[in-house]
Every structure is written in C-alpha cells, then in structure tokens.
Amino acid sequence: MSLKIRKQAMLMAVPLGAVLVAFFILPITRLIIETGQGGGMELYVEALTNPQYVHSLGYTLGVSVAVTAVSLALSGVVGVFLARNEFRGRRLLVAMLTFPLAFPGVVVGFMVIIWAGRQGLLGQMTKAMSGDKIVLAYSLTGLFLGYLYFSIPRVVVTVMAAAEKIDIELEEAARSLGASPWRVVIDVIIPALVPAFISSGAICFATSMGAFGTAFTLATDIDVLPITIYTEFTLSANIAMASCLSVILGVITWAALFGARIAAREESIGAAG
Template identity: 60%
Template sequence: MTNRTFIVLCLVPLFIFSIAFLALPLIRLFLASGEGAAGWSVYLDILRKPRYLNTLILTVLVSLATTFAALGISTTAGMFLARNQFKGRGVLLSILTLPLAFPGVVIGFLIILLGGRQGLINQITPGHVVFAYSILGLFLGYLYFSIPRVLLTVMAAAEKLDPSLEEAARTLGASPYRVVKDVILPGLMPSLIAAGAIAFATAMGAFGTAFTLATNIDVLPMVIYTEFTLSANIAMAAALSISLGLVTWVLLLVARSLSGTTVAAGG
C-alpha cells in the first residue's frame, strides 16, 4: 500500500460520516424549507410577517446587548487577571471560566435561582422583584455563558500582546490611559471582534437558556421550536433554522479568520 492510499483511506470514515449525517440532512432541511404552502417565498415571509420580523429584531437586540456587555465585563476582568499576579487569582479565573461547560438549561435554572419567584433578589429586596422570565432574565442568562467565552479569548490575546510595546509607549511619555487607548485596545481589537462575533452568534442560537426562561418571549430559537412542535409548520421552522445557521456560521467564520479561536457555540 502506498503512503498516499493510506492517507486517503484515513479520511474515508470522516468523509462518509459528514456526508451522511451533516451534508445530506442539511440539504434535506433546505429542501424542506421550500416545501410549505408558501414555497420558497417562506424566506420573504420571515421579513414580511410581523411575528417573525419582531422575533428577529428582538433576538438581534438581546444578542447585541449581550455582546457589548460581555465584551465590556470580560475585557476589563481579562486584562486585570492577565496583568496582575495576586493571591486568589487562580480561584477567580476558575470561577470565571467554569461555566463554559454548563448547558443552557442549567444556566437558565441558575438565573431562576437569582431572579425567580423563590430567587435571591426577590428574597433580599422589599417588594416583588421577579425578572427571571423577562427579557432581563434572558439577557442575564446569555451574559452568563458569554462571559467565560469572551474572557478566554481576551486573555489569550492579552498574553500574546508584546509587553515591550506598552513599555515603549510609556518611555515615549504616554499616560496609562493613552497606553490603553493607543496600544492595548488596538492590539486586542482583532480578538475583541472575534470574541464579540462568538458572543453574538451564541446568543442568537441559544436554545437551552431560552427554553427555560423565554416561555413568554419570542426569540428565534424558541419560535423555531414552537413552529416545529406546536404549529407543525415545518417549512417555516426549516427556513428560520437555515437563516439562523447561515448568520451564525458566517459570523464565526469571520471570528475565526480574525483570531483563530474555536470556542464552542452551544448554550
């Protein structure tokens, strides 16, 4: 057997698996989106029908809010942890990265513990403060799983940032504020864009968290789910899935070309 034959043989199982369980199902899903009563104009319906359009707008808004909040918090915390050595740093870092493996449902539950009827906030504040099932709860849930992902990207980038650049700026007379503005942020920018894209894409497609919290809120994954299970509107569910998948895929492609990270979407 020649070397080349062997190498090609090694790729065969992967090839077969991805054709059978990825390529063909996705093609089938795409075809299914056109098989409804509306035909291919189902994709136009997403923009024409208020129910879907409002869902889309709301999902994008919540995802954008999540992205910017996560970027702000994680960049601050990430730079602080990357640049300072102190007792307990490891513990803080663990706390901030452990939620990476929490499924969205668990995060939803944690938000319920914070802002639900029996939640912490409701117990320690006077009056009736329940926000878990509101848009605020959903936002906090998305933020919960975005913080670790953005943090890891930012810290990886911060470690690669050449400290002598900062030192050079300082020797040239730049104030700490100018150093952040002129050296650190531009250096981190590709990673920040990448991390932002990851956070946005994850929030757009987050099903688990929405499943526990968004019982009364129309966000895209929940609408796909209800169209599929309750309304049996398979064409619309498929069309929404394809559109959502395309958007998140393109975003993550951009993210990866900017920073080379592979942080799981999921949630």
C-alpha cells in the same frame, strides 16, 4: 507529494468527510428540501415580512448584540487583569470564571430563576427594602443575564491568551514617549486584542443567536427565534416554516462567524505588518 503521503492524507480525510456529511451536509440539505416543499422562496418572504417572525428575529438579534457587547467590555478588563497579575487564588478565580462552561442552558436558566425569579433572592431582597418585588427571570432581561453568564467565560479565556502575548516593550516604549496609561490602553493594548475581541465576540453572538435551553427555561415572556422554531415545529406542526427559520438563523450565524474570521485575519496581518 509522494504516493504514500497522498494515501495518508486520503485516509485522514475519511473521518473528516464522514463528520461533514453526517452532521452538516445532510441536516442542512434536509432543511432546504423541507423549505422547498413547503413553498420555497414564498416561505422566506413570509418569514421576513410576517410581524411575528420579524419581531422574533429582532428580539434575538438585539439580545445577541447586547450580550456580545457587554461580554467584550467586561471580559476585556477581567482578561487583561488576570493575564497581567499574579496573586494568591488566581488559578481558583480563573477556574470559577470558566466554571459556567460546564453548565447546560437549562441549568443556567434555572439559576437565573433562583436568583431573579418570583421567589428568587433578588425579589426577596427588593421586597424587604422597598416593598416591591423585582422579577427579571421571565423576560428578555432575564434571558440577557443568562446568556451573559455563559458568554463571559468564553471571552475571558480568549482575551487572557491574547493578552499574554502582548509585547510589554511596546507599552514601555509608549510610556517613555510620554503616553498616559489611558493612551497606552487605547493605542497599544486594545489594538493588540482586536483579533481576540472579533473572534470571541463572533462566538458569543452565534451562541446567543442559537441558544435554546436557557430561553426554553425562561420562556414565559420571551419570543426569540429558537423558541419560535420550537413552537412552529411542535405546537403548530409547521415543519416547513420551522425549517425556513432554521435556515435563516443558520445563515445569520454563519455569516457572522465567517466575517469575523476574515476580519480577525486581516487585523492579525495588519498588526504583524
């Protein structure tokens, strides 16, 4: 590598280093320092044994896994259909499906309240039909719906891009050998989409784990980790525990993203081989 190229690489690395230090290293270091000053490992033991924090972490993991699974199932079908079919209004439909990406979490939570809150459309319809009003907004079910609303577009876009790259000749070869439509889906289409499912699923999981705005808007009967961290920091002034829980949350999401990256790469290499 010539001296000129090295200088160019160093100049390009300066903005990367500044962003890395300002937005990643310094905040994480500060969290670790706060945790160390508040009790160190004992604080982590308390966070992982105290029933309040354990339940909060369990609720967060449960909702995140459920949202990821349902998003992959629904968006996989929708993404493949949109990638394989051209029809009038397709671009408008794709735009509508991706529109929730423009909404912040608070707006998504408010939309869930309008639809399934105490005075929402769902409650009015069920009361008119059965006399009993169904309210979902202020529970884990409402949070699940809100997270699902902004998770589906992420998966749909990723699956569409992957589905467009599937070699149609592989499907035709499978059909010519007598494979049924379901066998083609199971043996050809799904394996080709596995890397996209892994990467988009990891993003859905990480986003659901750390989403705050939607949970805060619907937080009447919700005890997920972002709300617990907010409560510890603002109401209890327990900065050390809030930092500890933040580190735990960050480690879980980082591990999910890192593992998904490795798994997606191995699947891509296996498919190519």
